[in-house]
Amino acid sequence: EVQLVESGGDLVQPGGSLRLSCTASGFSFSDHYMDWVRQAPGKGLEWVGRTRNKANSYNTEYGASVIGRFTISRDDSKTSMFLHMNSLKTEDTAVYYCARATFGSGTYFLDSWGQGTLVTVSS
Amino acid sequence: IQMTQSPAFLSASVGDRVTLTCRASQGIGNDLGWYQQRPGKAPKLLIYATSHLQTGVPSRFSGGGSDTEFTLTISSLQPEDFGTYYCLQDVAYPLTFGQGTRLEI
Secondary structure (H helix, E strand, O other): OOEEEEEOOOEEOOOOOEEEEEEEEOOOHHHOEEEEEEEOOOOOEEEEEEEOOHHHOOOEEEOOOOOOOEEEEEEHHHOEEEEEEOOOOHHHOEEEEEEEEEEEOOEEEEEEEOOOEEEEEOO | OOEEEEOOEEEOOOOOOEEEEEEEOOOOOOOEEEEEEOOOOOOEEEEEOOOEEOOOOOOOEEEEEEOOEEEEEEOOOOHHHOEEEEEEEOOOOOOEEOOOEEEEO
16 A cells, blocks of 8 residues: 655744655655645645656756755655755745655656645744 | 636535536646545545546546646536545646635535
8 A cells, every 4th residue: 555654844933944754655666756745724735846766867846936945855765755945934834745646648647645744834 | 837727616416517627828738637635635636647537536537628728527426526626737847736626515
């Protein structure tokens, strides 16, 4: 069974930093691209970023609102992905989900999701 | 690429046939997925590549369209289908979600 478990969410002051983790099990983690998606309270889904797999040099992509502040990394030996968040703003307050990206029928899609971890940015 | 969903809110009855729409600001081919999110839960993939039903998803769900206009149809609404539905384009970075359609049964 595919499982994704996020952790690391916390209350942090504006301008602070935080690292989220996503630990995977039940599938070949190293083969997959992995994504972060967030949802502010009462709002819709926002794509945060993606890390490709080793075959694609672990290259990353980011949403416009987090470029230069957030960094995604992964450790395939620990089947884990990380979201390093710096210069946090109040508008970064959200539930952060990790998701597995799978390729099929010519496109990628997010076919497994974690339960989410809450990040609150407030003084 | 901007994704626009309509309607924003839909109220329907059990057994109804409902269609949700997602429009892209530029052509995205077939690189579109549909996700269902129930309150307090993580999103769930329903449809990928415009029209492919994800394993385990009931066949009353179907997707269609191409390029800039896409639809998600529920052929016979069930009580468990309440929630918010999102489309997501995966043709170009940054990936973008539609703003969602909230479906009330």
